[in-house]
């Protein structure tokens with residue numbers, strides 16, 4: 001029996017041998033490749049919705065909890081959109097600086113396409129020569145240190161007006177709605193700086209801008225499940241189109257008025273942003289010979305307004321309740337102001353560089369309550385491998401600055417405590433060079449309004465704390481202060497803060 005079988009035996013044996021070694025070689029060969037192709041870990045995704053159901057109403061908090069389980073570089077699928085969430089300083093450095101150029105674009109969204117004339121502004125435009133041009137225009141003509149200084153008298157005048165009105169409330173022993181007052185003050189300052197006159201009763205551009213900001217901040221299913229976009233289930237597309245038409249008409253009216261004023265030779269002492277941009281129109285050339293036209297101007301105006309309106313007020317309105325909950329910090333800050341400014345004088349912008357404790361209070365506020373806890377989304381421009389994980393082109397990148405600000409490895413175990421002293425004797429800067437602290441983002445897409453935003457926050461906070469003592473309305477203890485957040489383009493406190501002022505300076 002054996003001999004007849006013999007001739008046939010070597011063949012299957014050879015096949016088996018070849019199959020075995022072949023598979024081994026393939027495995028050995030594939031292993032490193034698979035390593036390179038490895039996706040970052042993340043929760044399993046459902047069909048259609050992916051991981052959207054895991055985001056909850058406060059996504060920065062949900063993503064923080066998920067990152068504890070899956071790690072600082074985590075994969076998600078938001079509807080049909082692949083995403084990577086970054087939640088440690090080391091990982092943030094890799095994405096925002098080491099490979100900055102790969103992640104320097106923003107994802108397209110329906111709201112930015114509609115409201116920014118096809119992403120023609122700066123915030124949501126794709127990385128490339130157009131964005132560079134717009135960014136250069138904004139940083140050198142609108143947001144440079146000299147331009148920020150130019151509007152100092154406007155900030156001083158508007159803030160003095162608010163102090164006067166709070167003095168009246170103090171005399172009448174009335175509580176002040178700080179959220180309302182600070183919000184209106186910042187809005188007025190920014191509006192006048194951008195559009196000039198505040199007389200917008202005829203077109204209510206402020207109201208329209210506010211609605212536009214709400215629409216941009218809303219979760220839009222069309223951005224994540226594109227095949228549902230034509231159904232407009234949430235009615236957002238209709239509202240966006242209606243709002244953008246009205247905003248466009250109102251902006252046109254304001255631009256026309258500026259042009260007419262220029263024609264009849266009315267030269268304003270302090271130019272606003274519309275004036276400055278009009279003077280750049282048709283003349284602004286760079287190495288790409290691009291010219292700024294009317295649509296570019298409108299898109300930039302809308303983007304700057306979006307960046308300027310809510311951000312500074314939100315920081316101030318997180319700092320205030322923290323100061324009320326921590327009376328010793330409030331006392332220390334008032335003591336610094338008394339020593340550095342004096343009780344017979346109001347705070348001036350020139351005082352700000354000497355106010356080092358104020359700086360620590362602002363930093364600690366931004367660590368615990370970053371205005372943009374997830375910064376602004378970036379998008380991956382090409383396939384790349386980071387830390388052994390393959391990240392595909394068009395993946396959305398979300399940096400969880402809120403989570404990084406609560407990392408106990410960096411900030412010790414009292415991360416939830418409001419403790420400005422943790423910034424004492426550190427070189428931690430606002431500009432995003434220190435990846436444990438990213439209130440203005442980092443890298444080439446970092447915030448260009450940093451200087452204006454910081455001056456606005458520090459000046460208003462210092463003035464209100466210097467001019468008044470603050471108490472919570474009758475019967476309310478600081479521990480009862482509601483610190484609930486509400487998620488949107490920025491993350492403010494959900495409820496208004498009311499407090500009783502008493503005047504504390506020795507001047508009227």
Ligand code: HEM
Nearest residue numbers: 123307308311312371372376440441442445446447449453
């Ligand atoms: C305290 C106030 C402010 C805070 C905390 C803040 C925060 C931020 C953050 C976190 C980003 C995203 C950065 C990134 O992706 O890395 C950003 C971008 C931006 N901010 Fe601000 N911002 C503030 C004030 C302002 C002001 C006053 C303006 C304009 C007048 C402004 C205009 C912008 C613009 C245009 C961008 C987009 C930049 C780009 O994509 O190239 N911001 N800001």
